[in-house]
Amino acid sequence: MNAFTSQPWFWPALIVIVGLPLALLLLNELQGFLARRESSYAKPIGLLRNWVLPACAVYLLIAQLEQADIDATWSKIAATVFGFLVMLLLLSGANAALFGAARAGSWRERLPGIFIDLGRLVLIILGVGMLLSWVWGANIGGLIAAVGVTSIVIGLAVQTAVGPVIAGLLLLFEQPFRIGDWLSTSAAKGRVVEVNWRAAHIDTGNGIQIVPNAMLATGSFTNLSRVQGASYQAAVTLAFGPDDPPGAVAGALMSVATGLPARVANLPAKVVALGEAKYKVSVPIASPADEGGTKALLLHRAWYAAQRAGLHLDEASPDPEAAATYVETHLRRIAAGLGLGDEAVAALSGQSRQLLYTEGEIIQPVNSVPDAVGFITEGSVGLMVYAEDGRELALGSLSAGEYIGGTSLTRQRMITGVFALTDTTIVSVPRDVMNAVVQNNARLARQIGDVIEMRRKAATDALAEAAAGVR
Structure with a gap:
């Protein structure tokens, strides 16, 4: 019995035969528990159960070939696959820990997915290089130098084309707007329906306007959905006759503004005299999407209110x-x-x-x-x-x-x-x-x-x- 257990392949084989099924069983229950709670750690646990542990078992078994006078290429292949899967497991676990339960408004929640993908790609390239060096004994110093020189040459050659892309990526990182926000730019005004690494897609009401991120990054625009007050203000300026009493004008306009259906109920409308018989009416509304309809309805009802009050809106004179x-x-x-x-x-x-x-x-x-x-x-x-x-x-x-x-x-x-x-x-x-x-x-x-x-x-x-x- 001692001679049997003293064989170099005994304990690795025992671990694979007994430990692997038990570990898979425990990980299966753990993943089910995390999935029911919608935890971000369910994905890395599934990767560990489905790929990493089986690859580790295969590596342990194939590694025993090194004890015999047999070419160990298969052992190195198994070690490479196992190392690559471990690297993916670590990346998946880090992603779940950093971004899986990110608080709303934090930098982790605002970080665009393309930056996460780029960082993951860089780490995978470095990890593969280390695997080639450790397992296969490859000299990757020359490869890194060649890749670096090539990157510099390519960057200088395409800097004009790549510059707008980088500007767009920086815009995504800053995130001055999100899906659903209303933007007013030199090219278009409307609601943002899609944002990718190259351009923002803005629904103008008459089609989708594609605005390059580089244009937004190098120019100025207004995010109508991000206001300092409690709501967005739909403002209209109206002109009355010079002899119309300001109090009567303000009262008529306030009654119209207060009765508009799009007005936020708990916020007051405002009427401000601008001089020269002009008055600015500001109505708090929930979204810039309601601005056009609110202004049109305000102008429409203001005429009727002026007629009832005997006022002279836009030089109109009641008979x-x-x-x-x-x-x-x-x-x-x-x-x-x-x-x-x-x-x-x-x-x-x-x-x-x-x-x-x-x-x-x-x-x-x-x-x-x-x-x-x-x-x-x-x-x-x-x-x-x-x-x-x-x-x-x-x-x-x-x-x-x-x-x-x-x-x-x-x-x-x-x-x-x-x-x-x-x-x-x-x-x-x-x-x-x-x-x-x-x-x-x-x-x-x-x-x-x-x-x-x-x-x-x-x-x-x-x-x-x-x-x-x-x-």
Whole structure:
């Protein structure tokens, strides 16, 4: 027995026969555990199990040929393969340790993958050279010198072509922008959809613009997605008449900016007077992607707000005579429908106004007390209410011939809100004027009261249904 165990091949063979299966079994369980936890170390453990240990076993067995008078070339081949796999294992383990669980924003997380690949390639070349020297006894000094001289010669020959590539790689390392950021460059403005070692691909909305990294590295550009404040600002400059009161202009523009759907809810809009009857409106939005639509909607709604306030946007002048004629004509139709006489028409038309709204504008906010009764003469409006969880519940619509703001007569807050579904024109009758007419017409007072109760009940029922659905 002692003679058998004293053989030089016994212990290596025993390690391979017994130790290898046990090690593979343990590594298999360890890899499964790491994979379930989505650990970055699962990959190097799999490399160790599938390649390194089997290669080590093969090397141990083939190395026994050196004990016999047989050419040991196969042993050197096995040693080379084993050493190469060990080198890959070390690189994989280092990659998992350094970059597998990198914190967001750290240099390890920001380091571009191409630099990791280049570093891995350099280490593999050095490792292969060391293997050739240790296992095969090769003299790699001359090879390193030749490669160095060749690299210098090639670098000098292609420096013009390689320079932009290096500039692009340095840009990737700095990472002044990422996928999804919005850039404004001399070549294009849009969202970054892809970045590689040569160029950035920017979606301009009318196609993909390919901008070389070298151009970005040597020029200037603006990253619209990285702002110092809490949000991106969509800014528009508007010009009004020199006689328009600044307070009235600022109030009208602020009401428009506050009601824009893209505005970040918890951040205020700003209106700044620039002088020479010009005003800058800044609206906080979540992304530069909303800038174009927000500006267009702001300009669109600003015209309607200026018309309602009697302001002169871009030198446009409201026609008060045409508005007065419109109000009187439609009040006669309204009075006929309500059973009112000429005296009521005269009383209503004295202080009534024509108000223009565009689609989506809030006419009467929720929980507000109206100061006038509005008769719809053109277009249509929607009624809505907000549930406890913030959802907007639709309550139907009103069209030409119907009215809103009946609670102005009772001084009650509106549970419902009113907004324009289309371009809408309203003849607004002040509360005091309408109240004087209603006091002389009991039937009209009952009719307005019934409408108020009907709309309040519809809002209450919708809120109850929404609450029951949440529960």
